[in-house]
Amino acid sequence: MCDFATLINSKIESCVFMPFTIRILCAILCLAFAGASTSLWAQESILDKKISLNVKETKVEQILQEISQLSGAKFAYDKRKIPLQHTTTIVVKNKSLQEILILTFKDTNVEFKAIGQQISLFRTKLPRYTISGYLKDKASGEALIGGNVYESIKYRGTTTNVYGFYSLTLPEGNYILNWTYLGFQTKSDTISLTQNTRKNIYLNSDNTLKEIVVTPKVEQKIEDVQITSSNSQKVEAEEIESVPNLMGELDVLRLVSLFPGIQTGSDGSRGISVRGGGSDQNLVLLDGVPVYNVYHLFGLISVFNSEAINTAEIIKSGFPARYGGRLSSVLDIRMKEGNLKQFHGGLSIGAITSGLHLEGPIIKDKTSFFISARRTWLDLLLRTITSIASPEFRTGYGFYDVNAKINHQISNKHRLYFSYFMGNDGFFSREIQEDSQKKAIQEYRRNWGNKIAALRWNTILGPKLFSNTTLTYSNYGYGFQNYANPNKRETDPSKINEFDFKSISRIDDFGLRYDIDYIPNNKHYVRAGGSYTFHNYHPANNRTSITQQGVIDTLNIKATPINSHEFYAFIEDDYLWHKQLKINHGLHIAGMSVKSNTDKQYQTYITPQYRINTQWNLKPQHTLSASYAGTAQFIHLLTEQGVGFQTDLWVPSTKNIKPELSHLFTLDYSYLLRNKMKITLGGYYKKQYRLLEFQEGASFVANGSKWEDFITIGQGASFGGEILLSKPTGKLTGWLSYTLSWANRKFEELNGGLVYPYDFDRRHFINAVLNYKFGKRVDIGAVWSFGTGNPTTLSLERYRPLGVPFPIFTPPSYEIFDYSEKNNYRMPNYHRLDLSMNMHKATRLGTRTWRIGLINVYNRKNPFSIYPASNSAREVQIRKLSLLPIPLPYATYSFKF
16 A cells, blocks of 8 residues: 555645645645545455454354454345355454455355455355265165165255166265165265265164154255155055065055055956056066066966065156056066175965075175075965865966076176066866766866066266166967867777867067166256167967867967067156256157058057156145156057956057057145145046957957957046045054046947946045054054945846857857946945054074964955856846955965075
């Protein structure tokens, strides 16, 4: 700074030759200039003013107030952008304001500038860095899917993907990060984020508290852009164990069917219906590979061994764009990867099945395996019982399934997985009538099953970029045989009569899929990718051999194999539009090309499908969700009506049959109660087009090879409302759900072209699920279900034909039934109560578990089927067949080591 006294003197001296009055004015002007200069100098130096300050763990807002009182400085700032609630400690003596403010805003991006006595505070944009890695179980090295990762101040966070990978981008600075997962202890760590960081986290299991670690209050604050609403429910392996099921068999599909909007038929019916859709409209994935047949034991037990399941998620609507190929729902099941640390295993013995599973490291911390297998006792039991009860008649039914997986860590960035599943069902009956002169034999056999395999390569391309490449194979096969020989011992060729019919159908899929997860920041989670699948269909190969009086007549009807090429590409984004508004939207473009068997020309279909799912947090306890999903399906299931066994014929879209389409709209509102319970109200409307059914009287056996000539195309509509009251935490957990729904179908060549109720049209459906934990050792469960009876078709008239072409194969009492309307009768209402108790005990060698329970506690005879029959007075009565006519107690034993 210049010396203002010298300046004034020089100015006065320069005016010495001026008149006196002018010199006086000159002096006054110089003094005014000096005062102004001094004032400007004082304003610029407010940051140099020195004060003493002694504050400990004090909020920034209070520190600024104290500085203002001591120095006279005035602060200007935007309260929304300055960390006023941040606490700090400052103990200084005779330090400038500039030094004190630097200490106050250390490790933040707050800067300051003085203008006179006023100090302006503002935030500069800090560089952003990403912390990424895997979240795993410390004991086994297994990936934890859907875990939460968030920082403690503003609750900015993300979740792990289906391979346990997470990526969180934050401004440069120090953070307390938290990693949480259901049933595991939360881990917290202080991270100095000054560069992109890779950090794998291993969580310890919490054996004392198996409930959600992230409380509802905290969960509401986490800025996780991935949407979770009533459109989807996640299922953990432990939840499956808490629900009683037929004869103690743990079953993920049993648990899934208890959610609102998901219905089953009567006991023993195959498949589930999601919001009015057909059972073939559910995309069931096992490690990303479609599974065509998902049930054993005619629909009573699923093919998924609970010991092999890591997680499962059912998506009922608002489908993310990464899924495609079905109209109604997605069930995404992920298998366990195998323990990388230690060998473990277990065995189970039950009333229906026995199983064994093993897992462990092949190379510790690098390569692991998992394998499980189970088999039913029923075939051995039935053979023994029937042979004792009637030596002339034998029957049997059996099934088995095998799951296997290998997980290999090539490096920190590359992982390789191989998954395999095989399951098969078989039923047979054999009747022998024998005397001294002749021996008559009649046999009936059916077999069906799946095989799938997947080779998967995960790659971390960068802190924000994750890719997955998958090769897949899937097979479903179905076959049956009818054989009859009324005179097996006959040696005279002219008297030999024999009938033998065989039918086989199958579908083979070979696929390649590539996916990318890109997480640019905490407001976007972008997924993109594509897939190609080669389908090879063999709709039906029928062989009929008839021998009459020694003359053999063989008829081979082979349907021409159909090859189709299915492909799709997608892009979707989980977008945090605002702290209160989350949007998942994307585009799924699918196509199929199939070669016509007539003109050998390719027919190609392209279907763009837009999906959007929004979630608006109105208040911390209130959430509003809305979604729309357009979907298409290129593969169709034709099932012969009126037959209790599997008669599935999977067929593709062709030149004459266009893909099925659907439009689904949903609206949901949820409220989080103070006692950590949650209530959700929802409604939906679904419209479906180009649905397929067999024409009236068409037969799988007779028309399987010419199926295109015997189908009819129509449409469907379903709508309804749902209520879900859930309690996910505490000793008492469970939910109560109610569904009110309508589901209709309309085909020009069925029911006279009139609208009729669909097979799964059930007006009311209630499920109550409760589980209570007394401690580590004992827990009890209860499930009560109620549903309006299923529609079914009953004949009003019946008559015998004039002649029957194959009297050996068709009994003389063969009759033709006349139906007035389709689904003209409704079965009685369905309701059932099941109870279970699990008793666990830790031993020196491992943990043993006894599961005891009672199915159909109060002996409700729910009908499997109903049919008209005549009594002794030749009066027609409606009779019913029940698969569970009595209460069924069960006990199973399992041991894990």
